[in-house]
Amino acid sequence: MQSQAADKEVVVTGQAVGKTFSDGSVIALQDANFNIKRGSFVSLVGPSGCGKSTLLRLISGLITATSGEIAVHGTKVSGPRPDISMMFQKATLLEWRTALENVLLPTEIAGTPTRADKNRALDLLKLVGLEDFAFSFPAQLSGGMQQRVALARLLQTGADILLLDEPFGALDEFTREHLNMELMRIVEEVGATTIFVTHNIAEAIFLADQVVVMTSRPGRMAKIVDVDLERPRSLSLQTSVAFNKLVEEVRETLGEM
Amino acid sequence: MSAQKLPTSFWIFDFIFKVLPHLILFSLIIGLWEMAVSYGMITSIIIPRPSRIGSAIVKLYITEGTIYRHFFITLTESVVGFLIGASVAISLAVCSSLSENFKRYVIPYAVVLNVTPGIALTPVIIAWFGYGMGSKIALAAIISFFPIFVNTLTGLVQVDEDREELFQSLGATNYQVFSKFRVPAALPLMFAGLKIGLTTALIGAVVAEFAQATDGVGVLMSRFSFQLNMAASLATLLSMTLIGLLLFYTMEFLDDRIVFWRRENRRAAASRARARVWKKQLDNT
Amino acid sequence: MSIPDSTLNPEAVRHAERSMRSQRIKLHAGIFITLILLWEFGSRIGWLDPLFYPRPSNIMRSFWLIYVQNGNVWYHLYATMSLVFMGWIGGSILGVGLGALVGFNSLLRRFLKPYVIVLEATPRIAVAPLLIAALGFGAGSKIAIIMLVCFFAPFINTLSGVINVDEDRLELFRSMRASKMQVLRKLVFPDAIPIIMAGERLALTAALSGALVAEFIQRDEGIGSLILVYTRNLNMASAFSCIFTLTILGFLIFKGMEKIDHYVAFWKYENGRERVSAKRRAAMSQVGGIR
Numbered sequence: 001m002q003s004q005a006a007d008k009e010v011v012v013t014g015q016a017v018g019k020t021f022s023d024g025s026v027i028a029l030q031d032a033n034f035n036i037k038r039g040s041f042v043s044l045v046g047p048s049g050c051g052k053s054t055l056l057r058l059i060s061g062l063i064t065a066t067s068g069e070i071a072v073h074g075t076k077v078s079g080p081r082p083d084i085s086m087m088f089q090k091a092t093l094l095e096w097r098t099a100l101e102n103v104l105l106p107t108e109i110a111g112t113p114t115r116a117d118k119n120r121a122l123d124l125l126k127l128v129g130l131e132d133f134a135f136s137f138p139a140q141l142s143g144g145m146q147q148r149v150a151l152a153r154l155l156q157t158g159a160d161i162l163l164l165d166e167p168f169g170a171l172d173e174f175t176r177e178h179l180n181m182e183l184m185r186i187v188e189e190v191g192a193t194t195i196f197v198t199h200n201i202a203e204a205i206f207l208a209d210q211v212v213v214m215t216s217r218p219g220r221m222a223k224i225v226d227v228d229l230e231r232p233r234s235l236s237l238q239t240s241v242a243f244n245k246l247v248e249e250v251r252e253t254l255g256e257m
Numbered sequence: 258m259s260a261q262k263l264p265t266s267f268w269i270f271d272f273i274f275k276v277l278p279h280l281i282l283f284s285l286i287i288g289l290w291e292m293a294v295s296y297g298m299i300t301s302i303i304i305p306r307p308s309r310i311g312s313a314i315v316k317l318y319i320t321e322g323t324i325y326r327h328f329f330i331t332l333t334e335s336v337v338g339f340l341i342g343a344s345v346a347i348s349l350a351v352c353s354s355l356s357e358n359f360k361r362y363v364i365p366y367a368v369v370l371n372v373t374p375g376i377a378l379t380p381v382i383i384a385w386f387g388y389g390m391g392s393k394i395a396l397a398a399i400i401s402f403f404p405i406f407v408n409t410l411t412g413l414v415q416v417d418e419d420r421e422e423l424f425q426s427l428g429a430t431n432y433q434v435f436s437k438f439r440v441p442a443a444l445p446l447m448f449a450g451l452k453i454g455l456t457t458a459l460i461g462a463v464v465a466e467f468a469q470a471t472d473g474v475g476v477l478m479s480r481f482s483f484q485l486n487m488a489a490s491l492a493t494l495l496s497m498t499l500i501g502l503l504l505f506y507t508m509e510f511l512d513d514r515i516v517f518w519r520r521e522n523r524r525a526a527a528s529r530a531r532a533r534v535w536k537k538q539l540d541n542t
Numbered sequence: 543m544s545i546p547d548s549t550l551n552p553e554a555v556r557h558a559e560r561s562m563r564s565q566r567i568k569l570h571a572g573i574f575i576t577l578i579l580l581w582e583f584g585s586r587i588g589w590l591d592p593l594f595y596p597r598p599s600n601i602m603r604s605f606w607l608i609y610v611q612n613g614n615v616w617y618h619l620y621a622t623m624s625l626v627f628m629g630w631i632g633g634s635i636l637g638v639g640l641g642a643l644v645g646f647n648s649l650l651r652r653f654l655k656p657y658v659i660v661l662e663a664t665p666r667i668a669v670a671p672l673l674i675a676a677l678g679f680g681a682g683s684k685i686a687i688i689m690l691v692c693f694f695a696p697f698i699n700t701l702s703g704v705i706n707v708d709e710d711r712l713e714l715f716r717s718m719r720a721s722k723m724q725v726l727r728k729l730v731f732p733d734a735i736p737i738i739m740a741g742e743r744l745a746l747t748a749a750l751s752g753a754l755v756a757e758f759i760q761r762d763e764g765i766g767s768l769i770l771v772y773t774r775n776l777n778m779a780s781a782f783s784c785i786f787t788l789t790i791l792g793f794l795i796f797k798g799m800e801k802i803d804h805y806v807a808f809w810k811y812e813n814g815r816e817r818v819s820a821k822r823r824a825a826m827s828q829v830g831g832i833r
Contacts, residue, residue: 491672
């Protein structure tokens, strides 16, 4: 993988990573190889069954690879770890906790939250624009707001590797666009390395420095497309020629397989 | 949200408007009933006059006040029996949810207990625990056990893949998953079971009183019935209703407070309460 | 992510599961039999008070007595269960009928609400002595008690089922310009079936309890009277036999109701869906429709 800033270190690596289910009869992912540099934003895009969610879960440590090896910060991934944080398609907030308490959940699980932790949670809610809803319950929040709480929760631990699995897929287009912008802003501010799974080609290109195009049957990494567009990205970019060239490139790759 | 409070007179009017039709209907029914019995359309032996019931109520509750002791005894029997049944049921449910083996060994016996009509045990319970409050409490406990057990267990083992995955991704220990996720998630079902259990505990206490007792509203009702004093019997039935209502609304209140996140108005109140507590722990709000 | 992650061959897994289950059953049975033997032993030595722990061998003997030798339990079972079923059916018809009536009439619902709340809070079984005193001893008052006891669950459930029809579905029917009768027959009634069935199960259980209470008071005939008489005579072994009889009966009722539910509310069950689906396909192909 070529990266923009060639001097940045590689934080996530994968060598010949594969995953099969049902004793080898289902090949979810085959021979994935990658090196991701610190601070880069990588999108995984492809149709359902291409293994993008599987790959994300392998990196997070939720499932283990049947072949190959994944390493984060030089150490092999064998289970969930504090330097990796994950966000899911469903906000999955606990309905009996306020937004603030939901954001604090990872810290609670890791140990006892300090005053500093609690203030950090509140600051994160401010960051996602939910300062006034810190003490509201999930049932009082809209879908988009719930996902924003989940986003704050993602950042609470201060992990520098962020994994997001189609986090805005269930939201309407306007909310999704808004949250995409927010995500980029936050990730830039925090300096995190982000891996983002989506089935939306435009979204994948818009957000990322690299787009990994994945195809299915069997799931594998077909091509890596570099996105050289300048940051910060603006929505108007999506109508530019350069952008649409990239969209075509990705579509072609998907169409070929 | 409008900042203006509606005047108290509005609320008074609102209340009257809601309650008045019911009062009118009730008075109508009582009135017709009274007339029907007076003019001999209904035999007064089986269905007493409302006025006779009224005087029985006055006698039992006000003039002689005999009912209070019995009321209290039956209430105690039900509540204590319920508490015992609930403690055992919840403990077993918790252990069953934590250990697959434990669950397998407990379940067959729980099923047998469920299928057997608990009421059938009444004579045996009385033979074992004697004529005092003990047998009533025991029957109440036994009958209230199963609904609480099965509801709590169902609540604790329900599968929620998304939450489970979330906790797994955070590296939570089994205890953390249990205390921070399974227990709160199980509360709604558990309370549903507790409500049923409380009702059945009252039934257990009353039935045990029928079979053998000297004190309690069940006994009183039974005695009045066989003296053919229907009016007093119905007046006593009223006290059973009161016990039932008391138990029900107590449980509703607890449910409302503890499982607060299910109801809109409770959410807002709880939200404010949390804000107050948390703001002390934060630096800049 | 519910994809199973297994490295075992599926045939072997199934075989292992089957043998694990039979092992478990053997273990359960083993523990149970051991408990029974300990009980018997403890009773013979004199550790266990026969009042509280009637000897298993005595219980088995009394089973033989009441079922085969004297055969007295059959009559009493019949006496109790015939009343239970009569009362159950009567109470159900009343309950479902009134529930539907009240459900369709919002004015009636509003006015009846306080009375329903009061009725719900009162333990209905408590009215037994009153009914017996008023209607006299005998089957009549027993049936009245049973009907009263098992009226409530079907009533509440039918009411709930009728009221809680999904708004979206009502809108669908309205968009097809369905008549009121059609909506009732094709939407409301089928939709309410599962919840009505649930109410009926509760009613049957309550009916049995109601019969027992009536028998405890009247002490003339029926399983409840039997239990009472045996206990009074401190014949705990026979009392327990009767109680276990009720356990078996309760189990049969449970299974029976489950079967009926599988048949009536078939769409809630996987195999029910498949069964009816196949049946309908077969019916269709006979008429020359789909193949």
